[in-house]
Amino acid sequence: MATLEIHDLHVTVEADNATKEILKGVDLTVKQGETHAIMGPNGSGKSTLAYSLAGHPKYTVTGGTVTLDGEDVLAMTVDERARAGVFLAMQYPVEIPGVSVSNFLRTSATAVRGEAPKLRTWVKEVKETMDRLQMDPSFAERNVNEGFSGGEKKRHEILQLELLKPKIAILDETDSGLDVDALRIVSEGVNRVRESGEVGTLLITHYTRILRYIKPDFVHVFAAGRIAESGGAELADKLEEEGYESYVKGGAAA
Amino acid sequence: MAEITPAGATTEGAITVGQPTDARVAAGPSFDVADFPVPHGREEEWRFTPLERLRGLHDGTAEATGGLRVEVTAPDGVTVETVDRDDPRLGRAGKPVDRIAAQAYSSFEKASVVTVPKDTVLTEPVRIAVHGEGGTAYGHQVIEVGAFAEAVVVLDHTGDTTLAANVEYVIGDGARLTVVSVQDWDDTAVHVAQHTALVGRDAGFKSVVVTLGGDVVRLHPRVVYGGPGGEADLFGLYFTDQGQHQEHRLFIDHDTPHCRSNVAYKGALQGQDAHAVWIGDVLIRAAAEGTDTYELNRNLVLTDGARVDSVPNLEIETGEIVGAGHASATGRFEDEQLFYLMSRGIRAEEARRLVVRGFFGELVQQIGLADLEERLMARIDEELEGSV
Numbered sequence: 001m002a003t004l005e006i007h008d009l010h011v012t013v014e015a016d017n018a019t020k021e022i023l024k025g026v027d028l029t030v031k032q033g034e035t036h037a038i039m040g041p042n043g044s045g046k047s048t049l050a051y052s053l054a055g056h057p058k059y060t061v062t063g064g065t066v067t068l069d070g071e072d073v074l075a076m077t078v079d080e081r082a083r084a085g086v087f088l089a090m091q092y093p094v095e096i097p098g099v100s101v102s103n104f105l106r107t108s109a110t111a112v113r114g115e116a117p118k119l120r121t122w123v124k125e126v127k128e129t130m131d132r133l134q135m136d137p138s139f140a141e142r143n144v145n146e147g148f149s150g151g152e153k154k155r156h157e158i159l160q161l162e163l164l165k166p167k168i169a170i171l172d173e174t175d176s177g178l179d180v181d182a183l184r185i186v187s188e189g190v191n192r193v194r195e196s197g198e199v200g201t202l203l204i205t206h207y208t209r210i211l212r213y214i215k216p217d218f219v220h221v222f223a224a225g226r227i228a229e230s231g232g233a234e235l236a237d238k239l240e241e242e243g244y245e246s247y248v249k250g251g252a253a254a
Numbered sequence: 255m256a257e258i259t260p261a262g263a264t265t266e267g268a269i270t271v272g273q274p275t276d277a278r279v280a281a282g283p284s285f286d287v288a289d290f291p292v293p294h295g296r297e298e299e300w301r302f303t304p305l306e307r308l309r310g311l312h313d314g315t316a317e318a319t320g321g322l323r324v325e326v327t328a329p330d331g332v333t334v335e336t337v338d339r340d341d342p343r344l345g346r347a348g349k350p351v352d353r354i355a356a357q358a359y360s361s362f363e364k365a366s367v368v369t370v371p372k373d374t375v376l377t378e379p380v381r382i383a384v385h386g387e388g389g390t391a392y393g394h395q396v397i398e399v400g401a402f403a404e405a406v407v408v409l410d411h412t413g414d415t416t417l418a419a420n421v422e423y424v425i426g427d428g429a430r431l432t433v434v435s436v437q438d439w440d441d442t443a444v445h446v447a448q449h450t451a452l453v454g455r456d457a458g459f460k461s462v463v464v465t466l467g468g469d470v471v472r473l474h475p476r477v478v479y480g481g482p483g484g485e486a487d488l489f490g491l492y493f494t495d496q497g498q499h500q501e502h503r504l505f506i507d508h509d510t511p512h513c514r515s516n517v518a519y520k521g522a523l524q525g526q527d528a529h530a531v532w533i534g535d536v537l538i539r540a541a542a543e544g545t546d547t548y549e550l551n552r553n554l555v556l557t558d559g560a561r562v563d564s565v566p567n568l569e570i571e572t573g574e575i576v577g578a579g580h581a582s583a584t585g586r587f588e589d590e591q592l593f594y595l596m597s598r599g600i601r602a603e604e605a606r607r608l609v610v611r612g613f614f615g616e617l618v619q620q621i622g623l624a625d626l627e628e629r630l631m632a633r634i635d636e637e638l639e640g641s642v
Contacts, residue, residue, distance in 0.1 A: 054597050055596075055597075056593055057589060057593065077596070077602075078593060078596035078597055079596040079597075079599055079600055079601050079602070081597075082596070082597055082598055082599035082600075083599045087597075088597055090594070090597075093594060094588070094590045094591050094594050095591075096591050096594065096595065096609060096612075097585065097609075097612075097613070098554075098609060098610075098611075098612030098613035098614075098615070099608050099609055099612040100612070103608070103612065104595075104598075104608070107598075107600055107604070107608055108595075108598035108599050108600055111598070111599035111600045111601070111604070112598070112599040143612075144594075160598065164598070164599070
């Protein structure tokens with residue numbers, strides 16, 4: 001069973017000619033089949049955690065370990081991490097002019113699966129997945145993220161999640177900027193992947209709204225670069241009522 | 255109704271919009287090199303070009319030494335001749351417009367004339383292989399396609415040379431000519447040429463210019479119309495590497511009513527001091543009512559240290575036209591794009607290839623010759639591998 005183990009992770013970023021520590025000792029274990037919601041105020045380091053796990057060059061790991069089934073994730077390049085089974089659904093996916101969605105999906109599926117998917121089954125697989133996400137077939141011929149609306153970008157991220165079938169899925173604020181219909185469609189996509197029981201999900205969000213659609217097994221409150229409190233789904237209800245205020249103050253004191 | 259699309263954003267280099275070159279040059283067109291002063295580099299038409307790397311082509315000091323091998327492979331029905339300077343079929347498409355083109359016209363010894371007779375529809379391309387063996391040469395090539403004939407010509411440049419040349423395309427009424435000019439030179443070559451097309455009444459001209467090699471390549475594709483109803487599609491693709499200077503200066507002279515032109519040039523750049531220049535001049539003269547024209551230039555900067563100068567110019571002397579527009583934009587292949595593709599398991603070199611192949615894909619398809627398309631995509635892949 002795939003397990004992602006994060007131990008005492010410290011991460012810095014260069015900003016304005018100064019080095020700033022964003023993550024200050026994160027401990028978290030995500031197992032296949034589990035869903036962990038990471039919630040926290042803006043600037044608490046949630047997204048930094050997501051991008052550090054994916055290997056974004058902007059972030060420097062200064063301490064701690066991250067392993068996937070015992071393999072050292074931090075020693076892997078970005079593409080190696082993806083092929084090992086780590087997937088990051090991004091909050092702001094970039095435009096890639098000149099590269100069509102269909103070409104992109106097939107190239108990434110080939111890379112992650114280690115062989116080119118058989119064309120006939122692949123076309124069917126993509127079409128059915130797009131149908132379920134209520135994406136028009138013409139979408140496949142557009143350039144990656146070029147001119148996509150916010151909702152289209154998120155659907156495209158979840159389309160990749162469904163096709164690439166990672167061991168660990170990190171969803172970085174996938175709910176932000178979505179209306180209720182789009183949120184439901186995207187959540188259903190995430191739930192289809194979760195129902196396979198083969199993915200460990202790290203759901204990063206600022207709001208509790210998405211948790212009505214995607215039920216977490218664990219909720220962690222992120223504040224000041226580390227996990228301030230962990231609990232079950234009931235912790236989200238508490239946050240819904242009380243907000244992050246107590247954690248922000250606590251974080252400032254720490 | 256005139257519609258002018260503003261030039262796009264740029265991250266590197268400059269985009270300016272001004273008057274077409276022919277409205278700005280000091281000297282008018284001429285066959286005689288003596289009619290052009292030696293450029294000093296500050297002239298509008300020379301300001302982007304590194305004169306010191308032209309090996310004297312611009313100032314009369316480059317002595318012809320030969321070393322250029324030209325082989326023409328033509329299907330049955332096509333005439334291939336080598337002719338003297340006084341042959342009346344030379345110089346009909348138009349006069350040289352700058353000093354190097356005039357130098358080439360004044361200095362060549364023999365010209366090559368390829369003729370596709372009227373009503374002849376070729377099913378195989380004419381292939382003209384120009385191979386440089388290290389000398390200095392002045393060349394002149396005429397390709398004539400008779401009325402209602404159809405032909406595809408591949409002009410394939412390889413090897414090392416210092417070459418100044420004129421190429422004339424004379425396209426008869428109702429004829430169709432597609433020319434693919436490939437500059438696949440060694441990185442030491444210097445190539446300066448004017449390609450002038452005279453497009454007949456209701457004729458169609460399609461040009462695909464592919465520039466991959468050379469130390470300095472400066473091409474001047476020009477279109478003039480011999481009668482109404484002419485159409486010209488000018489496509490171009492360049493891959494400018496470290497230290498290379500690749501310059502494409504287009505001019506479309508709409509002096510005839512009801513003609514159409516469409517320009518799309520795309521370039522990728524990588525490496526220190528890679529410099530691409532694209533000038534797109536379109537002049538719609540008062541007589542050219544019913545003109546429809548559009549020009550586009552896109553550049554993709556793959557690394558730091560490269561520079562693009564993209565200058566679309568549109569001058570319109572009549573309001574009675576169908577359309578006129580231009581667009582120019584230079585973008586970067588950014589770390590964020592690379593990260594996104596790699597985060598989907600795609601290796602860095604594959605990611606770069608995906609982006610560049612996608613960028614050039616539809617232009618390469620314009621060539622329509624499978625063997626050449628494959629060779630060029632393979633060459634682009636090679637260039638990319640050189641960068642990693």
